[in-house]
Amino acid sequence: MAPTSETLTAERILEATEEVLRRHGPAKATVVDVARALGVSHGSVYRHFRTKAVLREAVTKRWLDRTSERLAGIVSDGSGPEERLRAWLAALFAAKRHKAGDDPELFATYTVLTDENGTAVGEHIADLTSQLTRIIAAGAGSGIFTAPDPAAAARAVFHATGRFHDPCYAREWTAPGIDEEFTAVVDLLIRGLGAPR
Incomplete structure (x- = not known):
């Protein structure tokens, strides 16, 4: 293997792992494939992630954290609570729909990985x-x-909107009328949360 000119970091390994998963899928992707993509020995990868399971959990957490980070800005953006709640739910739906539609192979891979990694999903x-x-x-x-x-x-709000963010519903996210259905659910939840006037 040719030595790599860049320092091997956990982040580089996770980026390479994501690319290997995209190319091979979760059933065939190996630590050796990741090491090969980085131009290092598989032992170098294991120095950062002690097992294949730990590596897969870390790449799953990284993927899930991207969504959490996008949404975190909405929580304290200064608008009213109703506007923030609407924006947050819409951003969650958009993020999940974007992941499923723009890179279906990787989305399918992560769906498998999230089933394996209950800790990352629970967090x-x-x-x-x-x-x-x-x-x-x-x-x-x-x-x-x-x-x-x-x-x-x-x-309750999270579970009530599950159809718009739980990966098991991904096939429905491009159905005609889905945006109107999403708006109707959010409107109902906002009305339900509303203080009596």
Whole structure:
């Protein structure tokens, strides 16, 4: 193997792993393939990620974190809680739809990996519901929402909108009328959270 001129970092390994997964899929991608793509020995990869399972979990977490990071900015963007809630839910749907539509092979690969990596998925869902909790708590604090338990309300909103972000529904995300259905669900949730006038 030719020595690489760049320092081998965890981030470079994760980038190469994503490319290998895109090319070979999760069933055939190996640590040796990742090492070959980087021009290093597989032992060099194992120095950063001690097992193939750890590497796959790290690449899954990285993929999920991209969505969380995009949404985090909406949580504290300064607009009203209702606008933030609408924007956050729309951004989540757009991010998931973008991943499924723009790179279907990689999306299918990550769907398999997320099934393997319950810890990464659980942390991702906890982060998303925490973001929702902050939006709903701000709305309750300002009297716009009625939510005695913002965390429970956040979990309910997350589950109620599952059709628009859970990968098992990805085939429906391009169906005619899906945007109108999404808007109808969000409108209903906003009305349900609304404080009595």
